[in-house]
Amino acid sequence: MIVRADELVKYAPNRDAADAYAQARAVLADAESAAESLADQHVAENFRIQIRTRLDDIAGRERGGLL
Amino acid sequence: MKLGRTPDEKVRTPPGQRLTRGWPVLHAETIPPFDESTWRFRVFGLVANPFELSWSAFKGLPTVDLTSDIHCVTGWSKLDNRWEGVAFTEIAARAQPLPAVTHVVTHAPSGYTANVPLDVVMDDDVLFAWSHDGEPLQPKHGGPLRLVIPKRYFWKSVKWADGVEFLDHDERGFWEVRGYHNDAHPFAEERFSWQER
Numbered sequence: 001m002i003v004r005a006d007e008l009v010k011y012a013p014n015r016d017a018a019d020a021y022a023q024a025r026a027v028l029a030d031a032e033s034a035a036e037s038l039a040d041q042h043v044a045e046n047f048r049i050q051i052r053t054r055l056d057d058i059a060g061r062e063r064g065g066l067l
Numbered sequence: 068m069k070l071g072r073t074p075d076e077k078v079r080t081p082p083g084q085r086l087t088r089g090w091p092v093l094h095a096e097t098i099p100p101f102d103e104s105t106w107r108f109r110v111f112g113l114v115a116n117p118f119e120l121s122w123s124a125f126k127g128l129p130t131v132d133l134t135s136d137i138h139c140v141t142g143w144s145k146l147d148n149r150w151e152g153v154a155f156t157e158i159a160a161r162a163q164p165l166p167a168v169t170h171v172v173t174h175a176p177s178g179y180t181a182n183v184p185l186d187v188v189m190d191d192d193v194l195f196a197w198s199h200d201g202e203p204l205q206p207k208h209g210g211p212l213r214l215v216i217p218k219r220y221f222w223k224s225v226k227w228a229d230g231v232e233f234l235d236h237d238e239r240g241f242w243e244v245r246g247y248h249n250d251a252h253p254f255a256e257e258r259f260s261w262q263e264r
Contacts, residue, residue, distance in 0.1 A: 002246065003259075006095075007093075007141055009095055010093040010095055010141065011091075011092075011093055013092050013094060013098075013207065014091075050245060053244075053245060054245070
């Protein structure tokens with residue numbers, strides 16, 4: 001799901017970027033829910049960090065930053 | 068478009084990749100503006116001769132014309148891309164990396180970076196390219212200047228490159244800290260960092 005979110009962001013230049021970011025956010029929300037159900041909390045926390053980083057990246061892009 | 072593969076194409080296409088004749092546009096950054104009069108390329112870090120180049124000075128360096136294949140981690144490959152630009156070795160020869168240098172990080176104006184070991188970029192197929200298939204490199208593909216490292220997944224080939232830093236240690240780049248493989252060999256399918264364990 002995280003890779004899918006990355007692809008949505010990377011392909012955003014070819015389409016409506018706001019739509020792509022919204023879809024990426026939705027996929028990341030699903031990924032976060034899936035992480036909650038993991039038995040290994042260390043792995044789950046790593047996923048949560050990766051998800052938060054991507055949500056921050058998307059927010060930065062929407063604020064008009066280069067990244 | 069799905070293409071049948073010739074024997075040569077089969078050998079040159081890494082596992083898990085599909086061939087395309089188009090050139091998909093993928094990037095996580097906003098395309099930075101390019102002003103020829105203010106653009107600078109910075110070479111810094113552990114080098115005997117740090118320097119900056121204007122666009123005209125960069126274009127005045129000795130050029131190379133190389134043909135190589137692209138392999139994107141998202142699963143597409145594009146063969147026989149003709150690039151024109153400046154060999155990485157040309158930049159390194161001017162900068163004179165100190166003996167302690169082990170890695171190189173290439174920078175873009177957005178803050179995007181990608182890291183590789185020094186020996187990878189000192190390969191004779193690595194260049195900073197401003198032209199693709201005889202045309203100026205389009206901004207959406209990294210123009211005016213991008214790094215090209217054919218033997219690694221294409222995210223290592225930094226678009227809109229404006230600097231290169233020589234380091235005595237490894238420092239993961241933008242995608243490398245986001246769970247993608249540090250080495251990124253396409254033929255070993257090194258896509259994700261969990262494979263590094």
